[in-house]
Amino acid sequence: MLRIADLGERGAPLDRVGTVAIIGVGLIGGSVGLALRERGLADEVIGIGRDEAKLSEAVRLGAIDSVSTDAARGVARADVVVVCTPVTRIALDVRQAASQAPENVLVTDAGSTKQGIVEEVERDERARQTFVAAHPIAGSERHGVAHGRADLFEGRACVLTPTSHTPPDRLGRARGFWAGLGCRMIEMEAAAHDEALALTSHLPHAVAAALAASVPPEVLALTAGAYRDITRVAGADATVWTAIFRANRGPILQALATFQSRLAAFQDALSDDDEQALHQWWEAARAQRREYEALQARPRHL
Amino acid sequence: MLRIADLGERGAPLDRVGTVAIIGVGLIGGSVGLALRERGLADEVIGIGRDEAKLSEAVRLGAIDSVSTDAARGVARADVVVVCTPVTRIALDVRQAASQAPENVLVTDAGSTKQGIVEEVERDERARQTFVAAHPIAGSERHGVAHGRADLFEGRACVLTPTSHTPPDRLGRARGFWAGLGCRMIEMEAAAHDEALALTSHLPHAVAAALAASVPPEVLALTAGAYRDITRVAGADATVWTAIFRANRGPILQALATFQSRLAAFQDALSDDDEQALHQWWEAARAQRREYEALQARPRHL
Numbered sequence: 001m002l003r004i005a006d007l008g009e010r011g012a013p014l015d016r017v018g019t020v021a022i023i024g025v026g027l028i029g030g031s032v033g034l035a036l037r038e039r040g041l042a043d044e045v046i047g048i049g050r051d052e053a054k055l056s057e058a059v060r061l062g063a064i065d066s067v068s069t070d071a072a073r074g075v076a077r078a079d080v081v082v083v084c085t086p087v088t089r090i091a092l093d094v095r096q097a098a099s100q101a102p103e104n105v106l107v108t109d110a111g112s113t114k115q116g117i118v119e120e121v122e123r124d125e126r127a128r129q130t131f132v133a134a135h136p137i138a139g140s141e142r143h144g145v146a147h148g149r150a151d152l153f154e155g156r157a158c159v160l161t162p163t164s165h166t167p168p169d170r171l172g173r174a175r176g177f178w179a180g181l182g183c184r185m186i187e188m189e190a191a192a193h194d195e196a197l198a199l200t201s202h203l204p205h206a207v208a209a210a211l212a213a214s215v216p217p218e219v220l221a222l223t224a225g226a227y228r229d230i231t232r233v234a235g236a237d238a239t240v241w242t243a244i245f246r247a248n249r250g251p252i253l254q255a256l257a258t259f260q261s262r263l264a265a266f267q268d269a270l271s272d273d274d275e276q277a278l279h280q281w282w283e284a285a286r287a288q289r290r291e292y293e294a295l296q297a298r299p300r301h302l
Numbered sequence: 303m304l305r306i307a308d309l310g311e312r313g314a315p316l317d318r319v320g321t322v323a324i325i326g327v328g329l330i331g332g333s334v335g336l337a338l339r340e341r342g343l344a345d346e347v348i349g350i351g352r353d354e355a356k357l358s359e360a361v362r363l364g365a366i367d368s369v370s371t372d373a374a375r376g377v378a379r380a381d382v383v384v385v386c387t388p389v390t391r392i393a394l395d396v397r398q399a400a401s402q403a404p405e406n407v408l409v410t411d412a413g414s415t416k417q418g419i420v421e422e423v424e425r426d427e428r429a430r431q432t433f434v435a436a437h438p439i440a441g442s443e444r445h446g447v448a449h450g451r452a453d454l455f456e457g458r459a460c461v462l463t464p465t466s467h468t469p470p471d472r473l474g475r476a477r478g479f480w481a482g483l484g485c486r487m488i489e490m491e492a493a494a495h496d497e498a499l500a501l502t503s504h505l506p507h508a509v510a511a512a513l514a515a516s517v518p519p520e521v522l523a524l525t526a527g528a529y530r531d532i533t534r535v536a537g538a539d540a541t542v543w544t545a546i547f548r549a550n551r552g553p554i555l556q557a558l559a560t561f562q563s564r565l566a567a568f569q570d571a572l573s574d575d576d577e578q579a580l581h582q583w584w585e586a587a588r589a590q591r592r593e594y595e596a597l598q599a600r601p602r603h604l
Binding site: 228256 | 488505507508512530534554561584591
């Protein structure tokens with residue numbers, strides 16, 4: 001069973017955070033910048049990336065104050081570095097930033113998978129002493145800074161996955177940083193995070209895409225709300241999702257097997273025209289959905 | 303391949319429709335009443351059902367003018383009877399209404415499956431001469447007249463599935479009736495309708511429920527938009543959906559097989575850690591979703 005510690009815990013209130021460098025200014029990185037600037041939390045927000053046009057757009061949209069296409073120079077005076085690149089790049093970017101930033105830097109990330117990143121980062125001693133792995137569970141099927149929002153993280157869960165090597169002061173600062181953007185803070189082990197997210201996010205994305213691929217164009221005029229909502233996230237970026245799937249293969253394959261067995265139970269009941277089995281199958285699913293709705297309706301500790 | 307005739311065709315504008323009897327005043331029946339009354343299309347809207355409390359609620363909410371728990375009396379002076387009961391009851395209700403209503407009555411329905419209903423209705427000569435099978439593709443995971451809306455049908459597709467026995471005058475009146483509520487009219491064969499809806503609605507509902515049943519309560523705090531939107535319709539009524547699944551078993555089992563093969567392709571690519579296959583699999587799904595979005599963005603002939 002998965003255990004979630006500290007649900008709803010909030011870090012110490014963050015007064016100001018100094019200089020923040022954001023590596024990768026897309027939907028997530030851009031929203032971090034917008035939130036920092038709207039809330040007046042940072043002295044300066046520096047955007048780091050390879051694409052100057054995208055960085056200029058981020059400045060124009062108010063997500064960052066200044067830009068750098070040179071990571072070493074970009075992080076040279078950062079108090080906090082937030083790595084918002086695709087999951088396959090995060091560990092490398094974290095290690096580079098840790099080696100180039102000031103001694104006292106906090107490096108954190110926003111990746112959708114955690115165990116592989118944590119393992120790779122912790123092989124580097126300097127990176128291990130500055131890094132707190134984070135996953136703010138917020139996003140969109142859209143990508144790019146133009147879809148960023150200052151309120152993207154408000155009320156959303158942010159999971160931190162510290163290890164025995166994570167310095168307590170960095171953990172405290174990471175709590176404060178993400179809580180400062182509006183997140184509800186959760187702490188758990190990286191492996192537990194990846195198992196949970198396989199079920200709560202990665203499996204749903206795979207299911208959405210499988211459904212989108214199953215409904216041929218000639219019947220799209222006969223879709224309604226169910227199709228519209230279920231396939232929404234199938235519009236997300238292929239490179240981002242290929243990377244997430246590959247970074248969390250084991251847990252996703254396990255989640256997929258669970259889903260397939262639920263679907264097989266439906267198939268069996270329908271093949272047998274078993275009214276009672278179909279009714280019970282649906283009611284069991286409905287009860288789980290109701291539990292989710294009850295959770296959403298519960299007041300949050302914000 | 304499925305063929306859809308007359309996409310976007312609209313019936314002759316409906317001036318007024320006289321007296322309308324609605325059998326089954328839940329979400330759909332209630333919305334028919336609300337739309338008729340808001341648009342001033344009917345002289346009188348009579349609600350017919352077995353539960354007096356629900357009928358009183360429908361009057362109070364403005365969905366119907368008067369009520370009857372006696373179907374024979376309720377349809378005795380109806381110009382149009384709209385049968386909005388669960389799919390397993392529709393054929394029986396249509397046949398009874400046809401035998402009890404005036405000679406010139408139009409009987410139509412709002413069932414989510416069509417072939418079984420049409421076959422059963424057409425075994426009765428009187429019913430065959432008055433009935434036009436319809437499916438306004440609109441609904442909600444909620445049920446009950448309290449969730450009805452006068453605009454539920456606006457811009458939504460409504461499929462008519464006439465046969466060679468359907469009198470042309472009744473077909474014309476059915477087009478006018480549903481178009482009068484705001485629907486885009488589509489005509490196709492009942493079997494083609496059921497095949498299409500298995501893919502566009504029934505499969506998505508089964509997938510939503512299978513996913514809801516796969517995500518255990520202890521990780522619900524780590525869900526985000528994908529889970530929320532995909533499982534929404536799993537909150538729908540078990541009896542309604544058990545009836546729809548059973549009424550459309552063959553096409554749904556076929557749609558399910560298609561979906562399972564798409565998912566198996568994902569499983570294979572992930573097991574093999576095949577980056578290119580995963581990327582292509584996602585892109586193919588994304589292209590279909592984009593096609594849907596383009597269709598939604600296209601101006602409608604309303």
